[in-house]
Structures are given as C-alpha cells and as structure tokens.
Amino acid sequence: MTKYILKRLLRSLITIAIVFVVVFMLLRFMPLNGYFPDEMIKETDEQTRMAYLRNLGLLDHPIVQLGRFVKNLFKGDLGRSITVYPKVPITTLLAEKIPVTAFLGFWSMLLGIVAGLAMGLMMVRFRDRAGDTLGNGYIMIIRAVPSLLYLFFIQVQISKWFNLPMVYYDDKPLSWLLPIISLALSSIAWYALWLRRFMVDEENQDYVKFATVKGLSKSAVLKKHIFRNAIIPLSAYLPADLLNIISGSLVIETLYAIPGTGGLLTTAIKQQDNNLVQILVLMYAVMSILGVFLGDILLTFVDPRIKLAD
C-alpha cells in the first residue's frame, strides 16, 4: 500500500509538471497584443508596449521565465496578476476568492449529495411508480434543458415569488440560498441517476435474492445491502467533488455576482494573464489528480475487499 501510494504520488507529480510546462510554453506563443486591451493598443505605439512587456519580464526567453517562476514558487511567491487585476498579488486574489466559492460550493455539494441520494433511493423504492417518474422527470429536465434557462428563471422569478435577493451578499444569509440550490441542481440529478442505476444493478445480484428469500423486508434489503454496495462506486468521486468546490461556476457566479473563482481561469486566459493562468492551472491540475488519487484510497476504506496494488 505504501509503495503503491509513493508510486502514484511520483506519477502524479510528473503529470502535474508536464501539464504545467506545456501550459507555460503555450502561453508564450500567444500574440503579444493579447496583453493589452484594445484601447491600449490604439492609444500606444509598439515601442511603449514593448517597454511595458519587457519591464514585466515577458520578453525574456521562456526558459528564463520558467526558471524565475519555479524559483519564486519555491519561495512561496505566486507572483502578481498582469492583466486581469494588474499588480495584485495572486495570493491576495486567491485568499479573497476561494473562501467565497468554497463556502457556497461546500453547501451545494452537501445538498447535492443528500438530496441526490435521497432522490435516488426514492426512485428505487418506488420503482416504475410516481416517485420514480418524478425523479426521472427531474433528471431529464436538468439534463435536457439548457441550464441558463432554468438558472435565470430561478434568479429572476423564484427570487421574486419568495422575496429573496437577486444577487449574493456576504452578510445576508438569505441571499446564499438560490446560488446554493442552483449550484446543486445538476449534482442532485447526477447522484440520483447513478445511485438508481447502481441499486437496480445490485437488485439483480444473488446475494439480494438470498437476503429476500431469508425473509428480510424490502426496505431492510434496500438500506442494509443494496444501498451500501451501490454507494461504493459513487464514493470514489467524493474527494474530487470536495476539492472541486473551490473551482466555482462561471454562470452562477456571474448571475448572482458572486466574487469567487468561477470564470477566473477563463478571464485570465482571455486576457493572457500568464501568472494567474499558471497558478490556476497548477492548482486545478493538483486538485484533479489528487481527487482521483484520494478517491481510490477512499474506496479501500469503504470496501475493504478492494486492495491497492500494481
């Protein structure tokens, strides 16, 4: 197990390093005009723009820039934003934004899991009946209708019906409600859908038939046997979900004016904010690799029959 973990960690580090270097180099192939808004391009001559970039170290050889970045990273200096938030330290930005996104993300994840599993259970318990149809209807709507439509409806109409704030305020808990629900909608559907599928699969297993023959009630079989086995594959995703709460949602954070990380990477790429892109890519790469890794570890705890080995 220890040997396996060490090997996986080493492989993860190599993967992260490759992802990072590729992104770092790709950014250096972007057009130099991308560092400036249109108004700046029209306002200034090329010589001034080049002086500006040179003073930011952006005209140095990419290898020199990479070396400088890595050196600073080891010193704990994540650098400063270049274009999106000029000169603002990236640590400051992340410290401001991650808690907001993580807070809403955590509660929406919790809501997603609890409501999703409850819905999945209901669908299996009332299979081919009203509860199942209702759950399937919800899943179909969430998956088939463009999310902007219902998200916008919730923001404008539901907020009006229930007299809730249309945007997020950090000091008004009522304003957190709609963003959390909106964030959870798709994960509720996801957990419900997969729990139902895994449980239906388990229902056909011999041990379930055996338990039923033994005379256990249907609900006891569902809870004690089927649910516990069906939850195993789902649990592998929990660490990744937990880590992903800091990545935020571009659409929902824009709709509710949430000052979080959603859309930060997109904006940084659009505006060629190299330092910000590099840190965010590094962060998200670490998160996704760590998420998969921790998911595998968690599996061994949830199901002791699973052993990690090469």
Add this chain to the structure above:
Amino acid sequence: MKNTFKRALAMMLVLCMLLVGFAGCKDNGGEINPEQAIKDAEKILASKEYRDTYKTYFSTSYSSLNYFSTSYATVREIVSNCIDGLVEPDIYGNYVGSMAESWEHNADYTVWTFKIRQGLKWIDHTGAETEYALTAQDFVDGIKYIGDPLNGAYSLRVVRNLIKGLYDYYWGLDDIDCGIDTTTKREDLEARFSEIVGVKALDDYTVEYTLESGAPYFLSLIESSMLLLPIEYDYAMALGEDFGVDNTKMLYCGAYYVSEFKRDKLIKLTANEKYWDAANVSLKTVEYQMIPDGTTSLEMFQRGELDYTSVESEAYQSLQSGEWGDNLIPNEFSFSTNYLWLDFKGANPEFNTFVQNQNFRLALQHAVNRASFGALREPVDPSRLIRNTINAEGAIFNSQGVDYTQLAPLADVTNADYSADPEAARKYMEAAIAELCNADGTIKGVTAGDVDYLPVIKTKVDGKLPVTLIYVGTDDESEIIMAQLFEAMVEQAIGQDYIDVELAFDTSGDFYGTVGGSVDGPFNYDIYWDSLSTGYADPSGILGRITTEGVENVGSYTVPEYDALIEKALAATTFDERLQYFAEAEAFLLKGAYMIPVISSLRGYHMSYEIPFTSPRCLYGNVRFKGLKVATEALTLDEYKILEAAWEANKNAKN
C-alpha cells in the same frame, strides 16, 4: 458551421434594419419655454425629498485602484470621485478650481501655472488625515511616477508627448533599463528629472507645467487624464507594486474616499469630511455593487434595490407601456465616433485602384445609410446616433461658444444627409468607372490574381467589374450583422454590377494584431469598422493622430493638403484660429471621404433617482457625485426635460 448559423440569423436582422433605416425619425416633442422651465424646475426641486445614500452598480471589475497603471475604463469612475485634479467642471461644464485655487497661462498656452489650495492633507481609507500634506510637489511627483517605465503607466501617449522633456526622460530611463545606454546611471538621470521635465513646484503651493506645444485645451486634459493627478510619492514608493491594489493601499484627496473595497463585489465611497468643498457634497455614501448584466440591474431597480439602471433599447419597448414608461430617459451623449477605415495600401488590386479615386470614395460615402446602422443599436430613435464628423458635436466650442462641428466648412459635412440621395452613390461610381475602367469593364492596370489577407481571407479577383471590396470584421455577432448590413446597403445603392462586397471575419481573437488597427500592424482589409473618441476639448486629440505620418493613420492614405492644415492649426496663435484650421482640415478629409464616419456610440436609456444637472458637467471625465442630489422617487422623462431646459437657460444666462 457556427459562423454560417450566425450569418443566417444576422441576414434576417439586416433586412429589418434596412427597412428601419428608412423609417424616419421620432418626433422629439415641442420646445420648452426657458423662463417657464426655470420656474417649473424650481418647483420640481422643491417638491422632492432627498436621500443621502446612492446605490448604483458596476458591470466590469475594478481590477485595481492604481490610477496611473490601470486602463481608464476600469478605474476612472472611482478615481474621479476620490482624487481631485487641479481643476474641475462646474455644473455647466466651465472649469473652476479644485485642488488649484487659481491658474494662469502664457500667451501661447505653453506654460501653465497653478496655485494650490493651502492646508490640505491626504486622508486614508478611514477618512482620517495622514501626516502627508497635499502640495505642489505631489503634482510634480505624479508626472515623475508616470515618467518611469518601471511603474507601467497606461495610456501615456498624450501626456508624455505634451509635457516638455517627459518623452526624452521616459525613453532615457528605458534605454538604461534595457541596456542600450550603458554609460548613464539610472539614479543620475532620476536626479535630473526637474531639470529635464517641464513640471516644477515653484514653491509648496505653486506648480508650473511647461508644454512642448501650445495647449489651450490643457484644462480639459486635466479633467480627462488620470495621469495629471497628484500622488504622495513617498507613500507610493514605500508600497511599491502594492500601491492601489486595494482601498487600504491608497490615499485620497477628493470628495469621497473608498471606505470599503470588496473586489468584484462592492465598493463603498464615503464623503470626505476634510474635503475643501465638503459643504457642496450632498451624498454621504455611494455604494457600487457588481451587477454583471443589464437584466438584473433593471429588475433590481424596479424592486427598489438600486437607484440607477441603464436600459437597453431592446428593453425600452417592453417597459414603455408599463409602470415605468414615464421614467425612461434617453442617454445624453457619446463622444465616440464609429467610422469606416478605407485601406489605401491593401493587397486587393481592384479596391486599391478604386480607393485612390475620390468619386469611388464618395460613392461609398453616399451608399452608407447611417440611420440603418443606428437602428442596430437604437431601434427607437436611430437618427440621434447619426454622426458625419470625426470629432463629436457638443464636445469642443470656440470662444464665442460656437460648436466646433458647426464651423465652416465643417458645418457642411456635419449637416449633410448623405443617405438622402441614394442615386448619388451610383452616379459617383459611374464617374469613377469612367476614369478607371476600359469600355469592356476591365479595370485599367489590374490583372486577375490572388488577394492574400491571410490569416483572415484569401480570395481571387478577376480585374474586371464588379469591383471586389473585402470588408473585414470580428466574428462578434453584432459585427457580423453590421458587416452584412454594409454589404446589403452598398450593393443596393451602387449596384451589384459595379461592386461586389465580400465579407470576412477574423476568428483569432486578436483583431488588431491580425487585421490592422495600428500602423505597426498588417493591413489585411479593404474596409473595416473602428471607433475614435474626442478625449478632450481639442480636435488635435484625433486629427493630429491621423495625418499622413500619424500614429493612427491605419488607412495609410497620403493627404498633404490635410497635413498642411493640421500644421497650421498647431501653429495658430489663438484658440479660435486653431479650431478654424482644424475644422478646415477635418472637412477636407471628410469631403474627400478618406474615412467615413457613420454613427456615434450613443445607445440606450436609463432610469434613475438622480436629479440631473446637479453635479459637475463632466464632458471628458467620468461622473462625479459631488453635488449630486438623489431623490426618493424616480425621475420622470417630463421632469428631466424641464430640468434640462432650465439648465440650458441658466447656462446661457451665465455664459
């Protein structure tokens, strides 16, 4: 596939726009008697109750508060209210002292001297006075700060070229930084700042600017440019790159200070009790919150959560018949002009031959229906967007108060209706063809071949009529519609037998790098759509940049007559004479259709609890809240019209 769909959708809209363009103008209603308006305005103002907090919003992030190193669009609105310049406009737009009590200039406007108010101190983000006194040196230091390339000041061009010696100082430091100059030490050059650069603190409360050339418009530049604001240098240097990253890393000297700064969420401005003119600051608090889209701000305004909202023309129609129909107020002005650039050195031999011919350019000028373009942005009253000139109307006035765009011979262009005679376009084209084509329709001196505008487009031309014109735009949906509208109107007016407009869309995301937009860039277009804005009270801001050798002459035309008039304008001894030459130059360029202005960037409406005309009339800078009154009830359009008429009458009486 995506583009094909966009284009199909756009084509349908284009047909509608062409119809709208010919539909005529909305009646603006009758005239209001000035004397009656003043009386009615007084009644309106007396009947209102006022509040001391104003809630508004921002849609684009305020990325930093460093007013020297951030692009204008993102920070100026906050800074205008928190850092005062030397002068400011009063409610009629006349300049009055702000940080300066008085000022004078020499006869040719090259030396400006300002007397600074005494006893003022910088305050911090809690409103408390700091140990730093506000002195003339702070204005000198502002220039010193932007003159150092390492501080990365934005949009330097105008100020750097205007203040004597600043250009040399800036590039001198840059030469040292990049190793071109290895003999001079940086600190030695920095120590010679006051010797090289034309800005000096004559004493603690007198600052003097010496300019490279006469600038009668200097006060308007102080209003428009953040680069002429003061800075507490020791404080800023101690913070280094942290200066302005949030409200706690800033000092303030304006009517307000930033008491709360939640990035991308909330900015709270609190009235500065130590402000030199605190008695005239009406609002105690201004709260900005981030609202990224117009629908949310509109809804929040209707729910009473905001005191202002913009209303796009699309929403106007649905609101007009409802509860808020009386509160829709048209936005007032935009000094930004949208125009068509013609490429005089493009790689398309057909267009290149024709564009040198004035009759062809006039054919294009008459083929462009400005109201149709206006209707794309302002379907309700497109006529208010039409603009034939480069510099905006209402932006620059001579000493008699005559609008620059109404000076002869520019007035002919300003008041022309190029779309009124669509047949003229074809007649001009026929005249051009008679000069440039052989009887068999082949274009003289042009042979069939490829036109390489890659990475945007590569196409073939046959050297015969119809003339191929390649219009290049971005792949933005609204630009696709504009391009298709252009294609439809030009081919309709001139005739498809004479002209064939091909559309090409740049998908790189770097339009100016790929297509043009700067004289350094490639010229991968025959025609494209661009904009320029009158940034201060002088036509040189734009006209000086688009001379034959000008930095903004993206069309690469050569017009010596225009250049000569610009030279005369810059050498003129009086402001009126200067404006006259500029008007002649602009008229020459436009009558020759070297570029084709089409519409202003004005669009939309707003609803508000603000009482208009109670705060400084900022033509070139941003909104200032000083003096602004905010009522407890939303303003109606009728009230607005009365207040506007009263303001107009009072302004005329005062001036």
